[in-house]
Amino acid sequence: MKTETNKKSSLSVAVVILNWNGRDLLREFLPSVLKYSDGANIYVADNASTDDSVAVLKKEFPEVTIIKNKENGGYAKGYNDALKHLEEDIFLLLNSDVEVTENWLGPIMEIFYEEPKTAAVQPKLLDYKNRNYFEYAGAAGGFIDKLGYPYCRGRIFDNLEEDHGQYNDDTYVFWASGACLAIRKLSFYEAGALDETYFAHQEEIDLCWRLHNLGYKVKYTGGSRVYHLGGATLNSMNPRKTFFNFRNSLFSLLKNTPGLSTLSIILIRMILDALAAFKFIAAGKFAHFYAILQAHSSFYRHISILLKKRKNLPKKKEYYMHKSIVFSYFIAGKRKFSILK
Incomplete structure (x- = not known):
């Protein structure tokens, strides 16, 4: 298993937002990312959108670097195609419908600095519309049972818990949510990147499982908080x-x-x-x-x-x-x- 140096100065960060026909989402959520992501390089990977997302980015968010994918290959291929262009040490895969908060990167990066064997980290995911409750796609860190059914601290099936600070800790989990997934570049490629046969949904569980099989750890930090709209691509009724x-x-x-x-x-x-x-x-x-x-x-x-x-x-x-x-x-x-x- 490869490990990376523990020197803080060596860890550069790429926040990468995958977009497909999400012009309105970019306008709503990208400002918080730009405001609160000091020290990180911000990228939007466009999955061959047919709306005017790219034009809006160029005009309204000139500080963002645009990566144009040739096709809409879903979450897995979209990120794989985009990330191969980047040199940063930490990839932070962020859904286009996530609002971040002040100092959201700090607790995540601190774990990477202090724990070389921790390959992936996720923050606390709360519901953008019902802000006192955990959000479905990750909540406070994920697990699976013996038969592969996923569940989270703060969310089991469709039952969402209210956030009372019960998961404000830092703890190891089985999988980190793809809605906001921070991962070491070296670990990402050692594990084989995202499996493109999945197209979308649960590919982050597969990736984290492969990280575990290589001897790495996955962690949740309650010190970082983001708000996820959820269902922007496919809702539960689809x-x-x-x-x-x-x-x-x-x-x-x-x-x-x-x-x-x-x-x-x-x-x-x-x-x-x-x-x-x-x-x-x-x-x-x-x-x-x-x-x-x-x-x-x-x-x-x-x-x-x-x-x-x-x-x-x-x-x-x-x-x-x-x-x-x-x-x-x-x-x-x-x-x-x-x-x-």
């Missing part, structure tokens, strides 16, 4: 999001689960996915039912490719804190992270 979440979770399990238990874990997960599909039918959400069928079909088509990506897997390593977040939430009624244990 069947396309259902497709990506179900498919990409299976991708991560096959790629990263250590040992011979992989097959049994995926089979159990498929049974639970089938139950979720029939639940959508019962609710009259037929598009979401079809999205799950498409997700599994796509997973089958990618199996041979995914098997080739099973690299650096430890012989035995528990990647989960709880065996079944589904049981804890739906059966045991434990709807807050603080009472899971």
Whole structure:
């Protein structure tokens, strides 16, 4: 495992915002990034937008460096294409719908300075519209259960906790949110960058899993706070999001689960996915039912490719804190992270 020098003067920072037809979001959220990101270089990577995003950036935000991607390859390819042009030591991948706050970079960078083996960090993610509550896509740091279901400190499934300072700590987590993900450049490329087969959703979980398999750590800091609008690209009612979440979770399990238990874990997960599909039918959400069928079909088509990506897997390593977040939430009624244990 490679490590980087611990000298503060050596760590340069690139804040990189991926944009696709997000002119209005840039106008709303980019000013806070420019105001509070002292010492960082600010980039907007445009994913071949068809609106006037680039023109607006040139006219209204001339201090921002624009990177023009040739196509809209989604989150993973969009960032991979953009980051290869950058030389900074720390990449901070920031959604275009995130408002940052004063000194948001300070606590993040302090962790990188003091902990060479920590490869990725995320701040506290709060809801932009309901500012006293945690935001769905990361909250106070993420985990997965044995079957690959993601959950967060401050958010389990659709239950969002109010922020009372209960997660103001700094602590190690399993995954850091792609909405605001700070990562060492060397670690990013050692892990293999973002997997472009995911296109969008849960690719940060896969990346953080690969970092763990290499011996790195991922951390959350409650000392940094940002506000995420969420759903700016795909909201929870969009069947396309259902497709990506179900498919990409299976991708991560096959790629990263250590040992011979992989097959049994995926089979159990498929049974639970089938139950979720029939639940959508019962609710009259037929598009979401079809999205799950498409997700599994796509997973089958990618199996041979995914098997080739099973690299650096430890012989035995528990990647989960709880065996079944589904049981804890739906059966045991434990709807807050603080009472899971």
